[in-house]
Amino acid sequence: MKPAMIIDLNKCVGCGACVAACVMENQYKEGKPPEPGIIASLLSRLVGLPIYKETPLKEAIKRVERGEDPKEVLGKLFMTRTLVVREESGEYPNVKVKFWHKICHHCDDAPCAHVCPTGATYVTKEGIVMVNKSKCIVCGACITACPYAARSIDVYNRAVDKCTLCEHRIKKGLLPACVETCPTGARTFGDLEDPKFKAKVSKACNENERVFFIE
Amino acid sequence: MKSLKLLSSETFNFSVDGLEKAREVGLKVVPSICRMCTAACSIMVEAKGNEAVRVYGNPYAKYHNKGHICPRGNSGPLQINNPDRLRKPLIRIGGRRGEWNFEEVSYERAISEIAKVIKEKWDEGEPHKVILVVGQAAAAAYGDPISMAIAPTLKTNNVISLPLSTCIGSKVFAWGFSGVPGVHALLVADFERTKFFLSYGRNLGGSVAVGLTAKAGHALGNYKLVVMDPRMSEWASKADTWVPVRPGTDLAVFLAMTNVILEEGLYDEEYLRKYTNAPMLVDKKTMEPIKTKKIKLKNPLKEFEAIDFLVYDEASESFKFSREAKLPSLTYEGEYEGKEVTTVFNLLKDHVKEYTPEWAERISGVPSELITKIAVEYAISKPAAIEPGWSANKYYNHFQLYRAAATLSIITGNLLRPGGVVLSMGGIGKVLQRSPPPIAGPPVAPKPSLLYEYEKKTKIKLSDGTVTEGPLIPWGKGYHGLVKAAKEEKGLVIIVLGGNPARTFMGKAFHELASSPNVEKIIDIGLMKDDTVLYSDIFVPECGYLERYNHLAGIPFSLAKGFMAAFPVIERGCMSMLQIWAKVFEKLGALEEYSKRLGQVLCKGCDIKDDLVNGNFENIIKKQAEVNGVNFEEIKRKGIVYLTDESWGLEMNDKILKNGWLNTASGKVEILPIKMLNLIKKLKGGVIKPEWHPLPTWVPPLWYGRLGSDEFVLLTGKERNMSYTWTQPNPLLSWIVDEEKKIWINKRRASELGIRDGQQVEVCSEHGCIRGPAKVTEGIVPEAVYVPPNYGFEIKLLFGKYKDMPFNVLQSPELVDPVTGTHLMADMIVKVKGV
Ligand code: SF4
Ligand code: SF4
Numbered sequence A: 001m002k003p004a005m006i007i008d009l010n011k012c013v014g015c016g017a018c019v020a021a022c023v024m025e026n027q028y029k030e031g032k033p034p035e036p037g038i039i040a041s042l043l044s045r046l047v048g049l050p051i052y053k054e055t056p057l058k059e060a061i062k063r064v065e066r067g068e069d070p071k072e073v074l075g076k077l078f079m080t081r082t083l084v085v086r087e088e089s090g091e092y093p094n095v096k097v098k099f100w101h102k103i104c105h106h107c108d109d110a111p112c113a114h115v116c117p118t119g120a121t122y123v124t125k126e127g128i129v130m131v132n133k134s135k136c137i138v139c140g141a142c143i144t145a146c147p148y149a150a151r152s153i154d155v156y157n158r159a160v161d162k163c164t165l166c167e168h169r170i171k172k173g174l175l176p177a178c179v180e181t182c183p184t185g186a187r188t189f190g191d192l193e194d195p196k197f198k199a200k201v202s203k204a205c206n207e208n209e210r211v212f213f214i215e
Numbered sequence B: 001m002k003s004l005k006l007l008s009s010e011t012f013n014f015s016v017d018g019l020e021k022a023r024e025v026g027l028k029v030v031p032s033i034c035r036m037c038t039a040a041c042s043i044m045v046e047a048k049g050n051e052a053v054r055v056y057g058n059p060y061a062k063y064h065n066k067g068h069i070c071p072r073g074n075s076g077p078l079q080i081n082n083p084d085r086l087r088k089p090l091i092r093i094g095g096r097r098g099e100w101n102f103e104e105v106s107y108e109r110a111i112s113e114i115a116k117v118i119k120e121k122w123d124e125g126e127p128h129k130v131i132l133v134v135g136q137a138a139a140a141a142y143g144d145p146i147s148m149a150i151a152p153t154l155k156t157n158n159v160i161s162l163p164l165s166t167c168i169g170s171k172v173f174a175w176g177f178s179g180v181p182g183v184h185a186l187l188v189a190d191f192e193r194t195k196f197f198l199s200y201g202r203n204l205g206g207s208v209a210v211g212l213t214a215k216a217g218h219a220l221g222n223y224k225l226v227v228m229d230p231r232m233s234e235w236a237s238k239a240d241t242w243v244p245v246r247p248g249t250d251l252a253v254f255l256a257m258t259n260v261i262l263e264e265g266l267y268d269e270e271y272l273r274k275y276t277n278a279p280m281l282v283d284k285k286t287m288e289p290i291k292t293k294k295i296k297l298k299n300p301l302k303e304f305e306a307i308d309f310l311v312y313d314e315a316s317e318s319f320k321f322s323r324e325a326k327l328p329s330l331t332y333e334g335e336y337e338g339k340e341v342t343t344v345f346n347l348l349k350d351h352v353k354e355y356t357p358e359w360a361e362r363i364s365g366v367p368s369e370l371i372t373k374i375a376v377e378y379a380i381s382k383p384a385a386i387e388p389g390w391s392a393n394k395y396y397n398h399f400q401l402y403r404a405a406a407t408l409s410i411i412t413g414n415l416l417r418p419g420g421v422v423l424s425m426g427g428i429g430k431v432l433q434r435s436p437p438p439i440a441g442p443p444v445a446p447k448p449s450l451l452y453e454y455e456k457k458t459k460i461k462l463s464d465g466t467v468t469e470g471p472l473i474p475w476g477k478g479y480h481g482l483v484k485a486a487k488e489e490k491g492l493v494i495i496v497l498g499g500n501p502a503r504t505f506m507g508k509a510f511h512e513l514a515s516s517p518n519v520e521k522i523i524d525i526g527l528m529k530d531d532t533v534l535y536s537d538i539f540v541p542e543c544g545y546l547e548r549y550n551h552l553a554g555i556p557f558s559l560a561k562g563f564m565a566a567f568p569v570i571e572r573g574c575m576s577m578l579q580i581w582a583k584v585f586e587k588l589g590a591l592e593e594y595s596k597r598l599g600q601v602l603c604k605g606c607d608i609k610d611d612l613v614n615g616n617f618e619n620i621i622k623k624q625a626e627v628n629g630v631n632f633e634e635i636k637r638k639g640i641v642y643l644t645d646e647s648w649g650l651e652m653n654d655k656i657l658k659n660g661w662l663n664t665a666s667g668k669v670e671i672l673p674i675k676m677l678n679l680i681k682k683l684k685g686g687v688i689k690p691e692w693h694p695l696p697t698w699v700p701p702l703w704y705g706r707l708g709s710d711e712f713v714l715l716t717g718k719e720r721n722m723s724y725t726w727t728q729p730n731p732l733l734s735w736i737v738d739e740e741k742k743i744w745i746n747k748r749r750a751s752e753l754g755i756r757d758g759q760q761v762e763v764c765s766e767h768g769c770i771r772g773p774a775k776v777t778e779g780i781v782p783e784a785v786y787v788p789p790n791y792g793f794e795i796k797l798l799f800g801k802y803k804d805m806p807f808n809v810l811q812s813p814e815l816v817d818p819v820t821g822t823h824l825m826a827d828m829i830v831k832v833k834g835v
């Protein structure tokens, strides 16, 4: 079993359904945030870092009501493991638009895993790059090392957060949330050991990853 | 991870197996219908306790949204749990409308107040002074119940439908005159079977109705895509050819395409001879059919009267009625009983002769060679589809634009053909029932109504400089009539159902009404804290869509026949729209009447009175299921049940075409609409103007020829996060799935004005100004400035964004389409400056 995702940029209309589905699946649905770990509690006591106790929505309401900037608050609380950004090139009227996808590529030889000093970032035997949040010390090395800007900070856990290929869903036989919702079928998901799926991948631009882009 | 095998690379991006497996292990998933926009996608909602935590596209919705949903659909739980939702009814205790001065009251109290207001009108013998204003979402969810049960029980025929009056009116009529209802859900491009798709006036990548995006998107690559749009929208970015066009001039391109197709002989001759009125013999001068006779026709639902028209039969070389002729001539010219006659086909060909590609280039900015190329490709790619239209009415000439689109679809033999433009399940039903002409959609006011009378008085300036009184078709659905009525009629009561007219397109007109002493009360039955509540006297909250049932309903946009329904995911002690009205009518002693009417609409006359009062909607769905041959347990589990596959719809389209069962006078596809000729005679004394010429005709948009060198034409459209009135309070939509830079301006023009990317700019029309961040881009025609329609608010919203960008202040309720009276969204000249 080698799970992988294909993102066909010829089909992506940049609608952002994948972004919304990921946030809802991985941040909103979780509901109650975890108890702050030892490191987080320690840090918050020593340097006064805030501790977030409520669900992302409740936390956001509380903070914005207090006058904090909604953009900043929501950006922190609703982590975007994936984003779709419009990129324009050319001059009017010869304009091309492509959508760049922020997402972990689940690299075969993952630079983030190499630089992680604690072993918090690791690669599963199926090739999914994961973070063990309880081991993460937020040193930021992986964030710098990632060539795809795919990692962000989880303020709840004081750890690094990233796409898990929705491991929790695929284990149950469900599709990753972003793939399931994608209206145009730009994001597809399958098993590289399935010859039909593999055949689709041969059109992709980088074969040394688990998220393939077709341009 | 063995179960991964469940998903094969061959499947769609969704899985029924996965869903049912998840259910088996205890996941609570309830089927519902998304109401984040009007498109009614079928969804499955995951609940944890009394919380809706996730919304999924329903994998059973094979011929609808195919298991997918858009960002708005995904963000549904954030609407339900939004801090700006109002949970309690409110009654104004002082202050003017526009001031927040309310007392929270019980449902019981608010409902009594509403009943009292209505009773007064009844007692005064003026029930028609109650005016319903139906918002986008309510029209989509309760269109028929409102117009066929709530309004008649209120004894009023004054119903303003905001989608009809601001978005789709002109295209509804334009397609309607050719015999097919032009309502979104009823007429669709058949993406899955097409070879060529000509898209215009719409952004399928950022637009509502992901069911269509899913069909069009999955099939990308199987058809050639041409997108004509002043802006490089998300959808345009997918096109094989993006055709930037000056705003409101796509009509010129369509007319030139029609010309090319007819001149080059690329039309579908057989289709035109057999199924259309192209061979109809008409008086050369008046365009009147030279001879007709009444005939009786019978379709599976109805026996009806139609007319047949005279043609010249090339097979027998004689004049015959079309249904008796073997080979009706397209090009006959000669004499009939001493009168010079010609065919509609000849008329059309002559009529569009002046519209050359070079002429169209001068107007639209689209190179003439490109126009010719697209025309040829569109005509020879079989089958080819053209966009039937979405929020269409943006420019003054939009009625003619959609007449031209319909004509293009007809002359190439693509209307009601697989891969062309086809009737959906609902459209098929409306056509077979011969619903009120020409829309076959929500009924036109049954009797001339108060609004109809005032609409007729609207003065409209025509392109030839003359002024006409009232649009060609005053149909009592627009708010320009209401604004006039409020100047003369005392004691009006306005009831808003599910929308935010104070801040969407009705905007200014609503503010004017709210400050008029002639408007006695404004009642708002809605959901969120919004500007309309601020301008109301009584507010009653209805349930959010995840908190209520949705009665069994047909599937929009679908060629397969089936039904969908929604079941409450969570329980919040709220009341639904239909129940609120049951309670109001109970107090008015009219419950019997209301439930009878509603029973008629919902389940062919079943008795639902007790269910309504008790809020037992599950029982109503059961009754509906029985009447429609649907298994209740199945619909409860799946949310959507198909009785057929898509071949049913394709076959019905074929039958309607071949038997001549269309909703026209002749039953055939009409290029020259006979009903339209009659209307012009009846309402405009037979005077034909370009605006309502029955053949597609050039009418310039209002801005045309008046644009100063420092001015722009206003352009609007759909964004990926745009959910009508519910975008802004939704933190995910307004802050996460949003593009920050909003006001699109061409790079060259921006640099001339010294405007930088991201800079705050002010856009002003003669009616008002807005402010927002500029997006300096190469992806827009130099003449246009694009402003999204879904921002701006007066009231305090916790997660609100771009308060100062209310699109509607740039508009004027006075500007309407001269044919249908539909309000113009964007035909305004604006200036832009950095601030
Ligand atoms: S959901 Fe699909 S089409 Fe939409 S932005 Fe994501 S990948 Fe692109
Ligand atoms: S696979 Fe899951 S975690 Fe990764 S981007 Fe998609 S939804 Fe987010």
Ligand code: SF4
Binding pocket: B034, B035, B036, B037, B038, B039, B040, B041, B065, B068, B069, B070, B071, B072, B073, B074, B208, B209, B210, B211
């Ligand atoms: S298009 Fe999106 S918002 Fe509209 S009904 Fe479908 S999922 Fe809901």
